[in-house]
Amino acid sequence: MQGKNEKRKKKEEQMRYWTDLALETAENLKKNGITPGEDDGIIINKKQAGDKIKVTEINITNVTGEKILGKPCGKYITIEVENLTEAGEKEREQVAWIFAKELGKMVKHHYYFKALIAGLGNHKVTPDALGPETISKIQVTRHLFEIYECEGDEQYGNVAVIAPGVKGTTGLETLDILKSLVKLVKPEVVIVIDALAAGSIERVSTTIQLCDTGISPGAGMGNHRNPINAESLGVKVISIGVPTVIDTRNLLEEAFEKMNIEETERDKYFKERNFDMIVTTTDIDLLTEYFSSILAKGINITMHPGIYS
Amino acid sequence: MQGKNEKRKKKEEQMRYWTDLALETAENLKKNGITPGEDDGIIINKKQAGDKIKVTEINITNVTGEKILGKPCGKYITIEVENLTEAGEKEREQVAWIFAKELGKMVKHHYYFKALIAGLGNHKVTPDALGPETISKIQVTRHLFEIYECEGDEQYGNVAVIAPGVKGTTGLETLDILKSLVKLVKPEVVIVIDALAAGSIERVSTTIQLCDTGISPGAGMGNHRNPINAESLGVKVISIGVPTVIDTRNLLEEAFEKMNIEETERDKYFKERNFDMIVTTTDIDLLTEYFSSILAKGINITMHPGIYS
Amino acid sequence: MQGKNEKRKKKEEQMRYWTDLALETAENLKKNGITPGEDDGIIINKKQAGDKIKVTEINITNVTGEKILGKPCGKYITIEVENLTEAGEKEREQVAWIFAKELGKMVKHHYYFKALIAGLGNHKVTPDALGPETISKIQVTRHLFEIYECEGDEQYGNVAVIAPGVKGTTGLETLDILKSLVKLVKPEVVIVIDALAAGSIERVSTTIQLCDTGISPGAGMGNHRNPINAESLGVKVISIGVPTVIDTRNLLEEAFEKMNIEETERDKYFKERNFDMIVTTTDIDLLTEYFSSILAKGINITMHPGIYS
């Protein structure tokens, strides 16, 4: 029994760190000596997909799993690359294909395939520009299908994109905009791309996460609201994210833990201050360029098999 | 009778030049010796609004007027500034206030005032970036009204903005996006900002047009489709435009006319080629910066009287 | 004697926090109960320059002062505005004029006035774009003086600008580029504009610093190297900075101090990790837009008195 309590306490401990990455949460559990299994509603499979590229699939299958990992039931694919900025172009190319393969398992091209792809975030703030930058590189075809009065195609999907902006600069809730556009476009899948927040700075520049459980826009910037998912949009939602920032609180929590600061003291510290901050890396411009190219290429491969055949 | 035919022919002649500016069409008529009057459904009033600033109001009141000027019935305000790029900041400030005054006549702040403002165009192409640049400088408040659960304000309007992108890069018709957002926001007025096409290059850098008859997105880039207006949106529409390009055809037509080339020859020439081109000035970046600041300031003054009181 | 040691220790204490702002260092001293005076080579004058605008002048007059404040001898002007993002345009206008007045005391327009203005930083990373953004709004005249073969002017200064980029993306040391351009342009003053690092996040969005002691490019991003100053350039150097980031270390040091962590423990913590990070605010895009406009306007007023007369 004591073990259970210990476990729960440790779990709570690690939940203090915010991360959008299911993998990071799982790894934090492991660090704390907890290895959740199928009974806990958590199935983890790791494989080496390339020389320096690892793919981890986490399935959260029940409410226990949801609670332990702090994420909704569903599939979370994480692609990890050893230091992407120092990787050459060939390696980035390889990452794009591996990403396309994983995306292709979640959403498949077929004759009447129709997708709406949303690039969330503020294109004027570098660490938040990943979504808009990615969609600017995606091959858009919806208007061509209309011009040629054609409903489906073997080689090309029917793809529309939107950069809805962020609530702070538009006054509009992203979820509301997407709901409206789903009614208009009637896609079979909505793909949402956003910058994420990781728990540690090392994640920024190394990780891509795909999941079928949706996203909370602006989570990477500290906001957690109005989730965009199958339930709220009424259509399949795949979300793709790359951590470009870390939560300021994490930086501090990690330090506090190292220093063995008591929880109550920490909580007091956090309560007294407002963290309207972004913590990112100094080479975030290059990373955004690299990852937006990788994501766009992977999406183009998946949406339009004709391009690369 | 012959006079009438002459007149019609001259009108047709000048219609060969494409311009988004009602004022330019009217001036072309005048050059051709035609001065339309109230009977023709056209009322023109000119006034000097500042040392180097002129304001012209054109009212098209019936179908005859519509045909003559090639624009729908309604009010067209044109603000002309002598060479804005060489004007100092004080003069640009003055233009913003004059623009705000004219906009204020068309749309007035009041307690429950609610507006949706759309910046049309492609923010990645300098001469098409006016709309997105302008809205990035507008004070957005809709989300604040929501947070404070407040419906109206004496000093501030409820303002949301959107940059819907262009069909060629999103696959989505701008009109369709705006229709969806009108349903969502339920504004009493939609203000649409777009780069326009003028008939002559001198217009680029000198002119702002306001009208209450809507706009065809991308007209500045050579597309004329799916007009955004009160009829299509079901709500009052004010459109604000600044010419940033001229139609390539105009450049040639003007030259052909000077050279007395026959119409049939001209038509043949145009039929044989495709003009997927933009003609703009070399200082378009500076102009876009100046005009987006002027428009944003004028709109902020009109929407939020509290800012400047 | 003990007091002296205490004082030194406290000084060392506060030096653990990095800040580019002389004012912040002085305020930290004060918090620690130290008020340096003329004997310490530090003269501080504060005045209220507007309703919500304060101007502080710090003169460091000798080596003791240099050691205490950790900055070279010279004049440091700090303009503080209460929350600029919530300030209206009128207030920002007022800040520009107050800034121009202070800049005008350091560098004056006269008949043969010639300036080279450098906007340091990476225009592709929002919190580092302040320098390049500012110079893009400065009125440049050097080429016009050449075209009109004119050497001086009562109303306009001879102004050239450069955005040298950052070493990491150009491979070139900023100081070396500026040395070369000083030889070419032969200005009487070099004005350098850069994003700064503050000690606390509250400073970001509220402060402008002018000084006559130069700058270390990239200090705002954690690099302190090859100072650009009168000695290294052989010509008067005025540097203008706005804090847009804080040093990650500061964030942690502040927390550690609150938690009463021992210095040795802290040092150990910092030694073990690499902080290649940027900490900035979520509204950094708006702040950069506002501050670059304020700085450019103030510089235009000072360089070209003819514009506003």
Add this chain to the structure above:
Amino acid sequence: MQGKNEKRKKKEEQMRYWTDLALETAENLKKNGITPGEDDGIIINKKQAGDKIKVTEINITNVTGEKILGKPCGKYITIEVENLTEAGEKEREQVAWIFAKELGKMVKHHYYFKALIAGLGNHKVTPDALGPETISKIQVTRHLFEIYECEGDEQYGNVAVIAPGVKGTTGLETLDILKSLVKLVKPEVVIVIDALAAGSIERVSTTIQLCDTGISPGAGMGNHRNPINAESLGVKVISIGVPTVIDTRNLLEEAFEKMNIEETERDKYFKERNFDMIVTTTDIDLLTEYFSSILAKGINITMHPGIYS
């Protein structure tokens, strides 16, 4: 004899069209029935380099050739791709390798290889942003050679880049900036990248030109001044250009020729007006993205053979 005069007249005729492309001038000659040969100091070699890719090498070997083609003696390589915007990524990849091969003939990596690469143009105006966009994607190493105190490398060249801006916005002559930087960097080759002006709109989106005779900055925008070449810089200069605009005059001259307008009439027409205009295509943003990636990749392959080995 008469033939010679005819020939000269035809040559003069075609020189009325401005183009930065040697190939286009040669093709215009051909259209007029003139095929210059070795005696005329012009040697032309065409080859098919890929399915849809042609490479033409033009060598101008004497003063006669210079006069006929209106370009200085030297080598001009032109790579032509059938409609690049509709080409897939694989084809763009192929173009990058073909470009690298041609560049590699002009400038070769070796142990102490040192290059300075300048991206000319204004990054804020889409059709003029090619140079700055390209250098932002080039792998820069000069500072790393300094850090590791290493003089040469088998796999990597010593590369520095600069975006000097344009005279109109900096007040500085590009040639003067480059002269200063050549003294500083002491490279064995300067590579200059710039947007070019073509004679016909079809060229925009299909052509890359490399030459060893330098460039006149801003020629693509209508300025022809202070050439950057081996003579003015005192070091080998390779210039790389992609046409992104056409000269407005060309558009009109082509039309006038079709209409058989007399030369004197044309000249009168041009004398009366000022053409401070840019003519470009509507998809110039995509083209700039594609071509800057192709050029950067080709340059990276040539400068740093280690990346792709």
